[in-house]
Amino acid sequence: MITLKNKDTQQVIGTLTPAQLQFLVDRLEEESSTDHDYWLNRAELEILAEEGAEAALIALLEQAMGAGDEVEVEWEISE
Numbered sequence: 001m002i003t004l005k006n007k008d009t010q011q012v013i014g015t016l017t018p019a020q021l022q023f024l025v026d027r028l029e030e031e032s033s034t035d036h037d038y039w040l041n042r043a044e045l046e047i048l049a050e051e052g053a054e055a056a057l058i059a060l061l062e063q064a065m066g067a068g069d070e071v072e073v074e075w076e077i078s079e
Helices: 018-027 042-050 055-065
Strands: 002-006 012-016 037-041 070-077
Touching: 002 018, 002 055, 012 018, 012 055, 018 042, 018 055, 037 042, 037 055, 042 055, 055 070
Parallel strands: none
Antiparallel strands: 002 012, 002 070, 037 070
């Protein structure tokens, strides 16, 4: 299972499919091979949607953002 969390609060946002995670990994900046977090803003969400992100992934990221304009999320793989 791939869990997506708010990096600041550690609140679980939801789960990602392997394909959704790969989509994010392919498009977002990672500082190193062990980097599992991403900073996102509303403009970035729009770009991800334009690049073909699944509607469920965009909805999950919008949920993470809430009423704010940005969020830092992190993902974790567990069994």
